[in-house]
Amino acid sequence: MQLKLDLQFFAGEKTEKATPKKRQDSRKKGQVAKSQDINTAFLLFFCFLLLSVFGSNMGSGLTALYKTAFTEYIHWDLTESNVHQVFVEGTIETAKIIAPIMGIAIVAGLVSNFTQIGFLFTTEPLKIDLKKLDPIQGAKRIFSARALVELAKSLFKIVFMGLITFGLIWFYKDDMMMISFKTAESALSFFGQITIIMGIAAALTLLFIAVFDYAYQKFDFEKNIKMSKNDIKDEHKNMEGDPLIKSKIKEKQRQMAARRMMSEVPTADVVITNPTHFAIAIKYDEAKASAPFVVAKGMDHTALRIKEIAKKNHVMTVENRQLARALYSAIDIGNSIPEEYFQAVAEVLAYVYRLEKKV
Template sequence: MSEQDKDSKTEDPTEKRIRDALEKGQTATSREATLAVSLGVMLIWLLLFAEGSIGRFASDLAYVVDNAAGVPIGSAEDLRRLVWHVMPLIAALLLPLFLLLMSAGIIASAVQNAPRMVMQRIKPKWSSISPVKGWAKIFGKRGLIEFLKSLAKFLFAALLLSVLLRSRLIELPSYLNLDVMRALSGTGQTAQMLVAYLFIFMLIVGVVDFAVSKTMWKADLRMTKQEVKEEHKQAEGDPLVKSRIRAVARARARSRMMAVVPDATLVVANPTHFAVALRYDTEKDAAPRVVAKGTDEVALRIRRVAEEAGVPVFEDVPLARSLYRVAPLDGLIPAEFYRAVAALIRSIQNTGSTHVAN
């Protein structure tokens, strides 16, 4: 991506943009934070369980060594039996630590980002094996950051080992004169100190790295103003399309409305601007019901359909305007119009006319 493209991305990512990135497996993660958690688990194991586990392993191994004279190794089968005897001892020592480290890695990753199944990540991609893409990753901005982090970790570990082991080098020869358990105890203390310092350092690096990764991740998801508009259109619908849908809906509603005008009892209108069609069914309704109403062109269509069907049309400007504004479509007329409309209905009954002009 060019610098010009990056500069145009001035808008914060929308919730949909973030959700799509997470569904594609594009998350902000820190390997240093995971490593820090693993070192913390290893430190706990060294402090609480290592002495007992190593002690049991040393005792079991010492028994094998002390009874070496009774262990035949004259053939490959004898050697295989010896290995099968020693391997469970090694597994009993290392398996709990391995399980703890594996659990720590899973938990650290889950805390940073909720686990999710992302099938797209396992699909073959040319960019994964492309030399050009590979060089871009190595020598790009992210590659430089990863290199500096690795270099900082290596330099600190080297410095820590040199300082820590320098004070312990004098004590190492004295371990040769101690029994196995005391020598292992001294070595364990050195390991605890080393892992503790590494844990503190990596914890600081992991927190900072996760914050930086989160910031860079959001920066990569930033959007241009046009992208925000396009996404809004997709979410809410194109205004032109929505306008067209509303127009079609109104046209269909008018068609349905015009279809019931021939069944109306009467139409109240002013000369051109308003028209309200009423139907009064004494068996179904307590008062006349508005079956159609409209203004201007729609009002003229109501009048024309009514006249063609022989429905009486009364020209009453105040009544037509008031009914149009107050009476709801497909609803009964309000009580204040009962007397005026009743007079029109009586007029129809008295004259038997199909069209009455007032």
């Protein structure tokens, strides 16, 4: 009894790699190995790279908007049409300035996700799941091993990024001390350059950390989708169908085929018997075939049913043990009589026709 329980325990333990179907089902649910740090690193890097190239133009655009606001708009009368015009023009100019940032952010997000998981569109994660509101399950997630790993990872990122930022500030500390001797425009330009350098450095650092995070996410994902031996058996059973159900379907199909076969017996010209073990119903119809063909056959109980139906419908029964056994083994239902049995079957049919006065 104990051995049986141990076997059941090991069979239910998730030790097997996920099957392709399991992976496909998980992917449809939105469960994939993905590092959010890679998305953030791509986003930061491309945004700051864009600022380094087009930052001066964006700054000029903002300056022009401020000049227009405080040299032209400020003198306009406060009317509904003027407010509407200011709002429209300001929105358009602001959109022109931030459009490159928004565009590169969308592209970076798509590229980072496509790089990790390829193309995936699913609405499964958006479905309402009341289990997520369970406070007990929520507490388990908060104090789980994964939560501790995420906490340690966040602390490491904060410390590492802080060191990078502090190092850059320390490197440029002498230039910062001289800011008071520069114009406001020069000071803003200097701090803009420092900010871009810090942003790109932070993005590259985060990307370096994200490589290890992705490896961990991949490992954790593979661990979570592992299957037990019972899971694999159940999946195989579901894919091929339950053997019990399949056997019932086959039995139903055999019964339907038997009923169709029995319905053809009344149309036969003769039933050749063994006399008890085999029964072969034969029909000759020149419009359907050039040779006699089998409309029904069976052995034992089925043979008995064929003879009973033949008797009720006045179909002649002829006993020929050797011929009945040979035809049963050699011919399937619906097939014509082979050439080697033409003479024997023809003699039987001729005998039947004579008795029925058909010739």
